[in-house]
Each structure stands twice: as structure tokens, then as C-alpha cells.
Amino acid sequence: MYKPTSITKLLGIETPIIQAGMVWVSGGKLAAAAANAGALGLIGAGSMKPDLLKHHIEKAQSLTTKPIGVNVPLLYKDVESQLKVALECGIRIFFTSAGSPKKYTTMLKDHGAIVVHVTSTPELALKCEQAGVDAVVAEGFEAGGHNGRDEITTLALIPQVVSAVKIPVIAAGGIATGSQIVAAMALGAQAVQMGSRFAVTKESSAHENFKKAIMTSGPGDTKLMMKNLVPVRLLKNKFAEEIAALEDRGADAEALEQLLGKGRAKSGMLEGDLERGELEIGQVSAMIRQDLTCKELMNQLSREVQATIKNLNALF
Amino acid sequence: MYKPTSITKLLGIETPIIQAGMVWVSGGKLAAAAANAGALGLIGAGSMKPDLLKHHIEKAQSLTTKPIGVNVPLLYKDVESQLKVALECGIRIFFTSAGSPKKYTTMLKDHGAIVVHVTSTPELALKCEQAGVDAVVAEGFEAGGHNGRDEITTLALIPQVVSAVKIPVIAAGGIATGSQIVAAMALGAQAVQMGSRFAVTKESSAHENFKKAIMTSGPGDTKLMMKNLVPVRLLKNKFAEEIAALEDRGADAEALEQLLGKGRAKSGMLEGDLERGELEIGQVSAMIRQDLTCKELMNQLSREVQATIKNLNALF
Numbered sequence: 001m002y003k004p005t006s007i008t009k010l011l012g013i014e015t016p017i018i019q020a021g022m023v024w025v026s027g028g029k030l031a032a033a034a035a036n037a038g039a040l041g042l043i044g045a046g047s048m049k050p051d052l053l054k055h056h057i058e059k060a061q062s063l064t065t066k067p068i069g070v071n072v073p074l075l076y077k078d079v080e081s082q083l084k085v086a087l088e089c090g091i092r093i094f095f096t097s098a099g100s101p102k103k104y105t106t107m108l109k110d111h112g113a114i115v116v117h118v119t120s121t122p123e124l125a126l127k128c129e130q131a132g133v134d135a136v137v138a139e140g141f142e143a144g145g146h147n148g149r150d151e152i153t154t155l156a157l158i159p160q161v162v163s164a165v166k167i168p169v170i171a172a173g174g175i176a177t178g179s180q181i182v183a184a185m186a187l188g189a190q191a192v193q194m195g196s197r198f199a200v201t202k203e204s205s206a207h208e209n210f211k212k213a214i215m216t217s218g219p220g221d222t223k224l225m226m227k228n229l230v231p232v233r234l235l236k237n238k239f240a241e242e243i244a245a246l247e248d249r250g251a252d253a254e255a256l257e258q259l260l261g262k263g264r265a266k267s268g269m270l271e272g273d274l275e276r277g278e279l280e281i282g283q284v285s286a287m288i289r290q291d292l293t294c295k296e297l298m299n300q301l302s303r304e305v306q307a308t309i310k311n312l313n314a315l316f
Numbered sequence: 317m318y319k320p321t322s323i324t325k326l327l328g329i330e331t332p333i334i335q336a337g338m339v340w341v342s343g344g345k346l347a348a349a350a351a352n353a354g355a356l357g358l359i360g361a362g363s364m365k366p367d368l369l370k371h372h373i374e375k376a377q378s379l380t381t382k383p384i385g386v387n388v389p390l391l392y393k394d395v396e397s398q399l400k401v402a403l404e405c406g407i408r409i410f411f412t413s414a415g416s417p418k419k420y421t422t423m424l425k426d427h428g429a430i431v432v433h434v435t436s437t438p439e440l441a442l443k444c445e446q447a448g449v450d451a452v453v454a455e456g457f458e459a460g461g462h463n464g465r466d467e468i469t470t471l472a473l474i475p476q477v478v479s480a481v482k483i484p485v486i487a488a489g490g491i492a493t494g495s496q497i498v499a500a501m502a503l504g505a506q507a508v509q510m511g512s513r514f515a516v517t518k519e520s521s522a523h524e525n526f527k528k529a530i531m532t533s534g535p536g537d538t539k540l541m542m543k544n545l546v547p548v549r550l551l552k553n554k555f556a557e558e559i560a561a562l563e564d565r566g567a568d569a570e571a572l573e574q575l576l577g578k579g580r581a582k583s584g585m586l587e588g589d590l591e592r593g594e595l596e597i598g599q600v601s602a603m604i605r606q607d608l609t610c611k612e613l614m615n616q617l618s619r620e621v622q623a624t625i626k627n628l629n630a631l632f
Contacts, residue, residue, distance in 0.1 A: 001632060002568050002631075002632065003630065003632065005631060016631070094334070120501060121535055121536060122535050123534075123535070128402060139336045140469065141457065141458075141467075141469060142457075142468075142469040142471060142472045149536075150536030151457075151533055151536075151539070151540070152458075152536065152599055153456065153457060153458040153469040153470065153471065153490055153599060154469065154471050154487075155456070155458060155469065155470050155471050155490035155491070155496060155499060155600075156458045156535075156598075156599040156600055156603070157535075159493060159495055159496065159603065160602060160603060161536055163389075173469075173471075174469055174471035174472045175471070176444060177475060179475055179502050179503050179504060180475065180503065182499075182502040182628065182632070183498075183499035183500070183502040183503050184471075184499070185627075185628060185632075186498040186499040186502055186624050186627075186628055187495050187496065187499050188627075194593075200427060203503065207601060218439075219412065219437055219438050219439070219468055219472075219473075219476055220437060220465075220466030220467075220468065223467070224467070231605040245339055248566060249566050250564060250565050250566035260513050282472075283468055283469060284472055286471070286472075286476060287475065306501050306632075309628070310632050311502075311504075312498065312501060312502055312625070312628070314319065315318075315319055315321060315332070315626050316317060316318065316319065316498070316499050316501075316621060316622075
């Protein structure tokens, strides 16, 4: 049912669906399961020392023969070692984010790799294209985790990015169902990247407490916070309330950094501390009510896409 | 090309497109032009005393034989007189917002009117249904003007509202082009409501300065502000900078109300004071580059919808 797009051809995948590389949630197990189910599986390197990243890549490679990739936020100190280790392990698909696309794109392309950079504005998308990346992920305000400062939503962002660049565009933020996949592709995206929905799969490393919190969350239960430091969308909990109280009093970056401290994301997402942990998740949280395997999820998405196309044909 | 939907049948219109009722921008002239071009035209009563509303309804009725409606925010003191005048003039389509759907729905339905209420959450949509409204407008975070507190984007909101209620759903926020119309309908909406795009038409009452500011705005040039008073999305200007500075210092409702003062929206949108005026517009502002007639706009949207459907059929 899914026909080839410029992105499926670029990445060598069967469906125009990419499992987002997420901190603490998407290790080798999830990436391999997503790949085996027809998506592109991405290992989230952001939370991994180079040795652990190597372990996860090898694990994924032992579980699938399909291509997998690595997501590398360019803001951590281990970046160069992470890229080196991934290249040595044979990874040739890199999703980079949170930094300049100019810095590593040429080096990665010299190694024969495909480079995709994450952007939240049409202006940055153009800079990505000029830096030589193969495609961009355009991620909207509704996305979980780190987010752009301009707060442009996926519905407003995708057509603007598609107009701004000639390279293919992958839509991210607010996509958890087949109808949202079709909507994103209607806007001109050639594929979608889904994070939150893959965080709640059997193969995800998210703690069971975190998965349950997502599956019982309500529509207004996430919030974009810490804008004076690095904007991040979080599930509301005690920690998020503390941030909100601080922000209401006009907190600056230093005050927020002090409250944040160290290890909050790990303790929340991997270890399941729902009170004190940082729970990164998108607005679609409230639409995720079931903990499926990647295979079940991909089958469900396929059925939903078909039903949506059928509905659209009745409307136009 | 547009096939009938539950909303086109309910409202007696040819296309599933509603021109939003906006303060200072959508008088009788715009509503009639939108209606003559196949959309539902709405007069924005929010900025009108009952006498002026009567004048605009009669003007619209002199310019079209198609049905037109009135948008009435339920937060102003003149509400009851506005509803009375509109009913006396023969209006039988009411879009209500910014207040409880329980208050006037029964009275309006007793007069044989169709009632549509604007909501920004699935929970309120359900309350609207229980209050007996015929349909809801579900409006996302990217919309211009007054906005919900939960900041749910259109892409995340529409499927959740569609799941929550049995009555038909109209999508609003972030819709200015044919691809965005198709995206909204893919999500389960039975029609779309477009504000910003109709604000920049030849028949809109928006001041030329305001229209030009929209047509030259960039992607990140709107912001949801005044959250401690009533959240409103504004085009960035000197006034918006003053709000931002106040908010950075943790301003409360009283401080914001004092800065806002009286007549800011009129001076900005109708009178064209781009420095001191309040310029309400959605995130799609940056996608609007041309000042078309309603007829030209509707023709363009129709071509874009057709192209989008063709693209989708190549992808699925």
C-alpha cells in the first residue's frame, strides 16, 4: 500500500516511517524491531557513552539485517567519538540535531553516509540544504523532548519547509496514527518520524511506569517548558510543577539549570521515577492507549492509513 | 470536486470551507464575498455594538442570497442584544465561542438556529455536544487571536476531538492552503475554518498596513502571549515586545490588562497602527503572500486541494 517516496528510496526502507532516536528509550532492541517491521530504526545516541553506543549498534545488527541509523544530538561533548564509533560499526545513516549542520556533514558524507538534520524552522532547513545534508526532519511544536524556540506547529511548518528546500522533508511532531501520517504527507512530507508512539512499544527501553503514565495521560498533560534554557516538552508531574512555579516567577537559565540538576531524564524515562524524573513526550501522549510490539504497531498504522485514504476519497 | 460532508449539508454550503468570524476584519462585505464564492461567510460580532452588527448583517444580505452566519464571543456584555438582533435579522447560523455552550444553545435552537461552538480541547468538545450544539470548531495552538490554555496543536487536537464526540468537527488553526485543508480532513474534520487567510482578501476590512505586515512576515513572527490574562496569538511588533518584556518579569493579569488598555485591536487591525496596535493573526501568516479576492482565493484553494489529492494517490 505504501508506494516508494524519495525518502524510502534514500534510506532503503519499505514504509515512509522512521522510529525517532530518543534518549533512554531507543536502544538496539527498539531500532532492530522497528527495522524488522519495515520502518527505519534509529538508535538514540544522546544518552550513550561511545562504548554503550557500540554495544547497542552491535545488538541491533545481531537482531536485523535491515539498515539502521543513529541519532546524534550535536550538543554533547562525546559527539566526535560517537560518530567515529558508529562509522566503525558500519552505520551509514546519521540523523543529527541540536547543532550546526555544517560541522560534521562533509566528514560523514566523505565516509559514504546519508545525513539527515533535524530542524524547526524553514530558515534552518535552508542552511541544512546548503550544508549538503540529504534530507531534513522538520519537527513541530507538538513534539516531545527538545524543541525549537519559534513554536511553529507541524501543520504550519511542513509546507513552509517543503517550499524552502529542494531536498526531501520528513515530518515530525504530533504523529502517532495513520490519519496523522496521511496528513503529514498531504502537507508535502515524503516520510514521517514518530517518537512518542514508538516509546510505548514492547521493545522500547522506557520504564513501565513511564509507559503507563503516557497511556493514562490526558490531552493537556504535556507542556513546553524551560524556554529560557533549552525548550523541552514534558509530561506534567511534580518536577514539571516545580519548573512551572519557577518560570512563573521569571526564572532565568541559571535557576532552571540548578533545578534540573543531573540525571533527571534517566531517572524518569529509564528508571521510572514519575515524581522527580524528567518525562519527555509529545502532545500525542494522550492518543497512545496501548503498549504494542513494533510489528503490531506498524500493522495498525497501515490499516489506519488505508482507512484514511478511503475517507479522503469520499470527501474529494 | 468537493463532495458533500455532514458540515456542508448542515450549513447548506458548496465547499467545506468556513470564513472565520474575526474582530475588526470580517464585516458584511467579507461574509457576503466568502458566501458568494462558495464558503460559509461569518460576520465577526465580537467588535460590534448591536446596531453596527445589524448594519453588517443587512449589508451582507443585500450582497448575497447565500446563507451567512454570525460569530459571537460569549464574553462581552452585549451578547444578549447581539443574539437578539441577529435573530431578528433572520440569521440562523451561530458560531459561539469564549464562554459556556450551555448558556444560549437551547434558546438559539428554539429559534430554529444551527449552533456551532468553538473549543480547544476534547473535554470541552464533549461538553458542547452535551449542551446540544450541532457541531464544534476544534481550534489549535497555531490559530490567530484568542486561544486555548492547553496549547494543543491542530494536528494533535482534531483526531482527539473526532474521537470524543459524535457531532461533526470543523478544524481551525494553521489552515491557509489546499494541502492544509486536505490534512485537516485526513484527521477526521468534516470542514475547515480559515481566519488569517480570509483576513488578507480584498473584501476584508483589515487595514492595508496590517495586510502588508502579514504578507511580509516571517515563519517565527507570531507568538502566543498574555497567557496570564487571555492567551492571544499576535504578530510581533512594538506592542508585542512590550508584553514580552513584561511577561519575562512574571507579569500577572492586572499588569497585562493595564498595558493592554482599550482599543488596541481596533487601532492595529482596522486603523493600521502597526507599532501600538494589537495584531491578531495565526502562524500561517508567513504563508500568505498575496491579497486575493475571495473568489480568486477559493479557486486557488480548489486547485491546491486537487494537486494534493493527486500527490497523495502517488504516495499510497
